Amino acid sequence: MKWIIGLLLMIGMQSAWAHQPSVSSTILSQQGDNSWVLQVRSPLSAFEYEIKQLNGETSFSTPEEFKSLVLSHILKNVTIQVNGENTVQLIKGFVKLGHETNVVFQATGIPEEIESIDVSNKSFEHIGYNQSALMIIKSGLEKQQFVLDDKNQHSIKLLAKGNQLVEHTANSTAGIGFAPTSFMNYVTWGLGLLFILLFGFYLYQSNKLDEATRQGNCL
Known part of the structure; x- marks a missing residue:
């Protein structure tokens, strides 16, 4: 009976851990001289996984080769369009390697007046439950956060309304924090922790019962 309960608890914990998403960020920011910079940040392991999935396990042997593949990967998977016609270059x-790896590009072709902006970042679409926090930072616009994930195919269209950007869909994901799927991830993590605590309590009680039984037999 003890091993059956333990097995069920382990299955529950594995299910909780499996739902933890790979979190990345996509930041398009205006600089002081009216130039623009794109940053894509993610754990190094996420970049390594994508590169090896698409190019093979032995596709690089040096940091420089890896950086080159990462740059090509971002260029192939990130598209930005402003006002429906200006494709950003x-x-x-x-690439700045680290536990959190940062990829930076200069972004050209963004007009001063933004009416709409379409952003797509499919760089991590092969990683289950991936979410990328999207931020557009521009003078005169409120700081907001949107989400690129499986639900919107890692793409979003934003419209400028006053000093805000509004998602061009019925169900907006604008706001602070991640989409509702993130809440479910916290729930599953909480369940995993609960399983651990219950399992520890069960073992503690079982050990006490075994000790009491041994003492009774000795008497």
Whole structure:
């Protein structure tokens, strides 16, 4: 009986851990000289997974080769369109490796007046439950956060309304924090922790019962 309960608890914990998403961020920000910069940040392991999935386990052997593949990967998977016609060009990219790896490009072709902006980042679409926090930082616009994930195919269309950007769908994901799926991830993590605590309590009680039984037999 003890091993059956333990097995069920382990299955529950694995289910909770499996639902933890790979979190990344996509930040398009206006600089002081009216130039623009795109940053894509994610754990190094996420970049490694995508590169190896698409190019093979032995696709790189040096940090420089890996950086080159990462730059090509971002260029293939990130598209930005402003006002429905201006396709933004990403140039002069570089990669800063680390536990959180940061990929930076200069973004050209963004007009001063933004009426709409379409952003797509499919760089991590092969990683289950991936969510990328999207931020557009521009003078005169409120700081907001949107989400790119499986639900919107990692793409979003935003419309400028006053000093805000509003998602061009019935169900907006605008606001602070992640989409409702993130709440479910917290729930599953909480359940996993609960399983651990229950399992520990069960073992503690079982050990006490075994000890009492041994003492009774000795008497």
